[in-house]
Amino acid sequence: MSATPARRILAAVTLLALLALSACTVGPALHARRIPAGTPTSAAPIPTPSASPSATPAPGTLNWYVSQVPTFPEAPPPQPVQLPPNGPAPNWHRLPIDQKVAFITIDDGGLARPPAVIDFIWEARIPVTMFLNSPAAQEHTDYFRQIEAVGGIIENHTISHTSLAGRSYAYQRQEICGAADKLESLFGKRPTLFRAPFGNHDATTLRAAHDCGAKAVLHWSETVHEGKVRYQTPEKVVQPGDVLLMHFRPALMDDLLAALKAIHRAGLTPALLTDYIK
Numbered sequence: 145m146s147a148t149p150a151r152r153i154l155a156a157v158t159l160l161a162l163l164a165l166s167a168c169t170v171g172p173a174l175h176a177r178r179i180p181a182g183t184p185t186s187a188a189p190i191p192t193p194s195a196s197p198s199a200t201p202a203p204g205t206l207n208w209y210v211s212q213v214p215t216f217p218e219a220p221p222p223q224p225v226q227l228p229p230n231g232p233a234p235n236w237h238r239l240p241i242d243q244k245v246a247f248i249t250i251d252d253g254g255l256a257r258p259p260a261v262i263d264f265i266w267e268a269r270i271p272v273t274m275f276l277n278s279p280a281a282q283e284h285t286d287y288f289r290q291i292e293a294v295g296g297i298i299e300n301h302t303i304s305h306t307s308l309a310g311r312s313y314a315y316q317r318q319e320i321c322g323a324a325d326k327l328e329s330l331f332g333k334r335p336t337l338f339r340a341p342f343g344n345h346d347a348t349t350l351r352a353a354h355d356c357g358a359k360a361v362l363h364w365s366e367t368v369h370e371g372k373v374r375y376q377t378p379e380k381v382v383q384p385g386d387v388l389l390m391h392f393r394p395a396l397m398d399d400l401l402a403a404l405k406a407i408h409r410a411g412l413t414p415a416l417l418t419d420y421i422k
Contacts, residue, residue, distance in 0.1 A: 206260050206267065209397055213268045214408035219245055222419040227359055232350035233338070237363035237376070239385035245415035246386045246407045248400070249273045249362065251301060251339065254280035256394045257287045264397060266294040270404065271416040275301035275339040275362075278326035280392075285330050292331060297418050300324050300335035300358065309344040316348055321356040337362055337417060360421050364389035366406070371398030373406045382410040387417075 201207035220243050228234060239247070253276045265272060274288065274296055281288055281298070292298055302308070302319040303326075320338060328334040338358035340349055345361060353361050365386035367374045377383070388406070390399040407414050 206263055209260075209264055209401055210267045212401055213404055216408060216413040217244075219413045219415045222415065224420055224422045227421070231354070232347065233354040233358050233361050235345065235350055235361040235363060236385075237387060238365050238383060239387070239417075239420055241385045241420060244384050244412045245420075246382050246384070246388060246410070246412045247271075247273065247417050248388050248403050248407075248414055249275060249339070249364070249390070249417070250396070251275045251389060251391050252277060252280060252305070253284060253288065253392045255392050256396070257284055257392055258394065258396050259287075261396050261400070262287075262290045262294060264400060265291060265296060268400075268404070269295070270400060271295060271414050272400075273297045273299055273337070273417045275299050275337075276327065277301050277305050278303050278323040278330075281327055281330055289331070297416060298327060298331050298333070298335065299337040299339070299417075300327060300356075301339050302341055305341045307342055307344040308340050308349045309346045311348070313348050313352055316352040317355060320349075320352050320358070324356050324358075337421060339363075362387055362417065366403075368399040368403050368406075369393070370395045371402045373402050382406050382412055384412060386412075 199207075201211050222245075223241065223243060225240055248270065250272055251274075253274065264270070272291070272295075274291065276288065276298055288296075288298060300320060300323050303323045304319065306319070308316050308319065324335050334357055336357060336359045338353040338356070338360075339362050343363050350361055365375070365377050366382060366388045367376065368388055368390040373382075373388070375381070377386075382388070388403045390396065390403065393399070404414065
């Protein structure tokens, strides 16, 4: 066989191989989100490809919510707060920091669990801290694992969501430690933060929380409900270190977006509580 036919055969084989490889790789790319191996995915199906940048997202869709998120400056390197060496856990509605960050928190978990929230948190890179009742966490573990898998943090909100102020140390310790034990068994990590139901607490609460492993008790500076931010402090603007409270309710997508816009208007960036409370 001459050299020229041999080269032609080799070129044909190479072309066929390239065509086969191209056929295997053609197709839309999925979101960059990754779920760790072994994490249930029943609560959050694999996301579909993002809309074309030239398309106008329909209001109320995931792409619309993502398109409404403002662009934040990079969060500064966190400077952890000083914790007391011993004694009761501190109680804060605003972290004692001057860095330009604020904190988004979501409570309860039993009322509603909008499925699009998982993808919204991932697509918009929203740092959220969830304060969960242990029964809700046990009933809807898959859902909260999905939020945890895209960056959410799970913390303690008692067993029965009852007001703790005025109750005995034994009662409060059981509510806080019992929930911490269950959350640790469900998610493999013991909570280090605690929020009292309704914000109602006393000195006994702070002592019991500390004894159950909580480094701090968190109140809030703003609440967010049905897309509206309600300020609990006289400034009427989100301040550095503020804690924003919302709940797992049907309008959670609107609440997250409203919180992000309020934080942006204040010149702040959302951050994780556990980066500052170590």
